[in-house]
Amino acid sequence: MTDQTGSGNRRTASAQGLQRIIISVDAMGGDRGPAAIVAGLSKSARKNKHIGFILHGDKAVLDPLVEKRDELRGICEVRHAEDVVTMDDKPSQILRTGKKTSMWSAIDCVKNGEAEVVVSCGNTGALMAMSMLRLRKLPGVSRPAIAVFWPSRNPIGFNIMLDGGADIRADEVDLLQYALMGASYARNGHGIQRPRVGLLNVGTEEHKGRAEIKAAAELIAEAAPVAKFDYIGFVEGGDLLSDRVDVIVTDGFTGNVALKTGEGTAKMVSEALREAFMATPLSRIAALIATTSLNRLRKRMDPRRSNGGVFLGLNGTVVKSHGSADATSFSAAIKLAFDLAQSGFNEKLAARVAYTPGDTQDAPALIENKASGKK
């Protein structure tokens, strides 16, 4: 990447005259180390001629890894960063001491306009804290959120839930903003023209649930026609996987518990299934016969295929890949980052939360006034 034209111009022209979208990648902090990250970039580069990378981390480790990959030649700049954010680092502390980490360096590339989006598989709390500090929140956004995927029977193969754990609390205005950001993300990031938005609650009856959820239900219903999504009302835990909703809104505490409960349940059922097939010689033969079908099932349930939580509500796009991401999985996160950058989704989202276009007189006030009433 010799032809970087500097801040403000985020798409560089390569030697071949191709327009490339530059992705800033934090190479450190994942459970499998930088080799898996570089292998993921390599996978992505083979499939996509419009991509370029700025890779952040220990140059002595990264240079040899990158040099081995022909497909990364000329499209992957390595930037040295001497420190690494570990999974045990506390977010509050790393903000003070983390200036020399690969994560900080990777985020700053988006801040100064050298890259369109940053991808990291490091410590989620630290990544969010650092992103908020360096990129700042979008005007009108009180709490940014992490949008995560759930496998579902919907045509795109998953549902979107937010907040997956950026903040442990959310009041009614936060929940309204999650609905607006989630709908915008579903539309501009995943092509769902009119997303169906549901609010997670303990029951679908009107009289159930916490006060802030009831208040949020009214705000979201009010905003839906203006922001061009369908509000379908309360949904329950089981609906996270259902095809009657596209975007599920909840606070980050509940969202995170649900996410880990779902992962834990799926893992337990899979393990029990494996044990069942290994139990007897006959069942082992059956497993052999059904290999193709079982592989299809495994692929469908494979969380690696939909890897990548997206931070919404910041001046810049941040994709959080799973900490244990392998090459396939990291490449999926890179693809998501690329698609988001290409669609210019963050600019559209910023417009969506700052004001509501196609609006009546009340519509901008709807968001602004409610937000100014916050504690």
Place this chain on the structure above:
Amino acid sequence: MTDQTGSGNRRTASAQGLQRIIISVDAMGGDRGPAAIVAGLSKSARKNKHIGFILHGDKAVLDPLVEKRDELRGICEVRHAEDVVTMDDKPSQILRTGKKTSMWSAIDCVKNGEAEVVVSCGNTGALMAMSMLRLRKLPGVSRPAIAVFWPSRNPIGFNIMLDGGADIRADEVDLLQYALMGASYARNGHGIQRPRVGLLNVGTEEHKGRAEIKAAAELIAEAAPVAKFDYIGFVEGGDLLSDRVDVIVTDGFTGNVALKTGEGTAKMVSEALREAFMATPLSRIAALIATTSLNRLRKRMDPRRSNGGVFLGLNGTVVKSHGSADATSFSAAIKLAFDLAQSGFNEKLAARVAYTPGDTQDAPALIENKASGKK
């Protein structure tokens, strides 16, 4: 049941001279109707010679169902109740209008000492509201909780989580009481001598989580040695199914979302598995070959085997069976009710939450003072 000796003596001597534990059963309000309930009682009666029933509901419907079952002869009294609580009834309203329902009648049998425990598969919210009104809370308990099961790799085959959805809020003192009640239930209801108790949170690190959860962590750690359980600290969603904990404490909102998320995930994986086996002729043959192993798996994952949420913190034991319970499932709930009555667990639980025996000077104060500080 002709030899009922009246209030205060809950064990009746049958004609054969057997001591029987009497269970009060709400026959109405389940999705499958009273026939499934009576079939469940019949199953239980065949296995257990020390059981007797008082069955509440429409006598015109119930009498013929009971008369058909030889094993219920002489041990099942039918009490007429003309009304039924439906799944759509609002708890607040049914408290005013529900005096003639089978649910009310079934609960009152425990209140007036005719039965030791009540079992219903009706509307959970109504059952909790009515139980609180008629049975009253145990001294010192602010919010009763619903204890539910999760399949796990622990020796007894499941973990216990509370609150599963009795109340949508819980402060630190409520969470402490859930820990005390859950540990007592695990010990006296399920034979776990020294239960391991964990507090559900978004991360296992000390610095994460809501204020009331951090405060609860301190209270629970303080109470653990006195109340003779092990506090293992924070657990995450995935731990609901793990074997490193026996009792998981959380508020009813989070607990209910987690429960439904887990059920939804398990259902989706099972459906996908069924589809995978039906996909090709070869996979259908494989399924046939592996029938025994797959049936074993199905049995292990069968929620019917561990059917029954238990309401903790009331003057009397209430078992909530799943709304869609069939005979097998309802019989499992009856077995749980019987075991709880036989162990005298509610008396032990009452003692546990009212004061802490084997205590230092501070121990009773620990509970009482904190409770009196509540809003």
